[in-house]
Amino acid sequence: MSSSPIKYELIHKDKHSGARRGRIHTPRGIIETPVFMPVGTNATVKTLTNKMIRELGSEIILGNAFHLFLRPGLEIMKEFGGIHNFMNWDRPLLTDSGGFQVFSLKDRKITEDGVKFRSPLDGSKIMMTPEKSMEIQQIIGSDIAMAFDECVDANSEYEYFKESVERTYRWAKRSYDAHNKKEQALFGIFQGGLFDDLREKSLEQITSIPFDGYAIGGLAVGEKYQDSEKILKKFGNKMPENKPRYIMGIGSPTMMILSVENGMDMFDCVLPTRMGRHGTALTWKGKLNIKAAKNKFSKDPIEKDCKCYTCRNHTRGYLNHLFKRNENTGKTLLSIHNLHFNITFVKKMREAIENDAFLDFKKEFFENSDYPLEN
């Protein structure tokens, strides 16, 4: 077993919940956890410059292997020596395996070897396998790569999930074996849908492989809040304690709280930037539609006391105008605020955990805001 390029340091466990405060040491810097990772699908966080992302204090961002594989493509990634050089980002970057996007395509065909699909670019046939995903992510050169797993349609039957858990295990082993980039960490993903026995089984199987971290897959894919809650409560803190724990695709305040309460360290989501581009601001009171008529004359910032560039410089009235005129500057400004919100949100969770006050934080947050306790 090779030594891990990253190291998880557990700093403190909240006395009254499953939340934990930690630190991931990577060759490109330290990541304080729990951490929210902005999504930079196409080697850029939409509407923002790297400088803005750095000023927001992001310690890690996420890139999508599938998108980067299609464009700019591996040739370019090789030529530039990986995504960090390509986009000039010197902090940690995590790539997903590309599985989620491939499984979302129509006409994809799953075999033991992998998934066959047609390129959305030119219709050419492509075979994505664990080995191919490792190759792609290694060429991209992310700091953390993800094992290639099957993303099962949430409406599938128990029998299908059962089969898929086994396949995901075989693919995980193949991912692990194919991975040979020493300076890149590799995380395994356990699956099993909403079935306790399958989750149990998958967790056991995946954690039997000495990955550098583990992710819980197949949640936040349209299931009910209560269902994800059930799985997270049961399995979150059963994940290895000495490795980072990642839940993919979540980023709403409600889901971040649920995840952290149940021992998760890392999450990513397009939500803050997507909402920002569409004119919705996240505040400590709730969501704010900047396009609403009531904001037209408002000289208030999106949020009083918010330290983000947008709130320090601009009013709701001005932002309302920019959105009415469909100015990209408005999208940039709201994305800045929303990322600042999420990044501040995890910071406050970290402080609360350090003070054994995570449940107080949770209680106060929901008392003072409109966010749903369950979503």
Place this chain on the structure above:
Amino acid sequence: MSSSPIKYELIHKDKHSGARRGRIHTPRGIIETPVFMPVGTNATVKTLTNKMIRELGSEIILGNAFHLFLRPGLEIMKEFGGIHNFMNWDRPLLTDSGGFQVFSLKDRKITEDGVKFRSPLDGSKIMMTPEKSMEIQQIIGSDIAMAFDECVDANSEYEYFKESVERTYRWAKRSYDAHNKKEQALFGIFQGGLFDDLREKSLEQITSIPFDGYAIGGLAVGEKYQDSEKILKKFGNKMPENKPRYIMGIGSPTMMILSVENGMDMFDCVLPTRMGRHGTALTWKGKLNIKAAKNKFSKDPIEKDCKCYTCRNHTRGYLNHLFKRNENTGKTLLSIHNLHFNITFVKKMREAIENDAFLDFKKEFFENSDYPLEN
């Protein structure tokens, strides 16, 4: 005659051309001339934040009275106490009179009183007059307002231009009389198309009114380069020497050189930002289509030695990718470079004038670049 809120200081006249180096003192800061003014039509320079504009070193930007009058509208402008507060811009800002946009509309009707047109927003009938334009610009609160003049279709007959010059004179007087905002400068505009006698007449008429600066109107509206050259050569340095001289709507290197060579101090143009949004970079060698296949693998910046944020941080290959993916970040990055180019361009012209070397600058620029000597 009231004292002017701005003061033009002539620093040096180039010994071998009509170029001049000056400084406009305004209550919101000093503007070194010749100056290029980025255009912020809707109270934002497209795809950029104010911070970026400040970092680029812009000493003044332009806003469009007509657009701001429609949206956000005068009620908002009043409520916020003017555009500087509204957009949080603390340096000088110039507004055009709105005339150019009104005259571009279909179905506008010109009378002695002004121009009647239908609002592009809701079809309501609006009458734009010199008095109305002054009211709008005073409420917007720009540092420099423009008199309301008639923008004549370049294909009109001599007789029409002749009439129009007289009307523009009457409108200029009405603009001057209606203007009563002491801290706002007001510039007059002379017209006359490509007819020497009408230009002569109009210049005499307009400069008989003690405006705080003067603009040459009706150029860069689709006429031949030789025609604008002829007018500029003849009338540029006939404009009053103790006031700023402004040529509207130009910003290409060729036109900036022609204008400065003939005594102009100020110009504005959407060209650098519009080109930037469409993937064309301005360089000292010529225009560069960042979307061209040859840039795909390029690790060079847009321009070596360029000090802009984009060139210090990103390669042509990366920018090519952003444009292929239609990422707004690419538009922002190219707009930054192009504005930096234009701002550096006028800086170099200023230095050249100080050294009596404007014609050397011109010669070298055209020798080392693909820009047309005439355009």
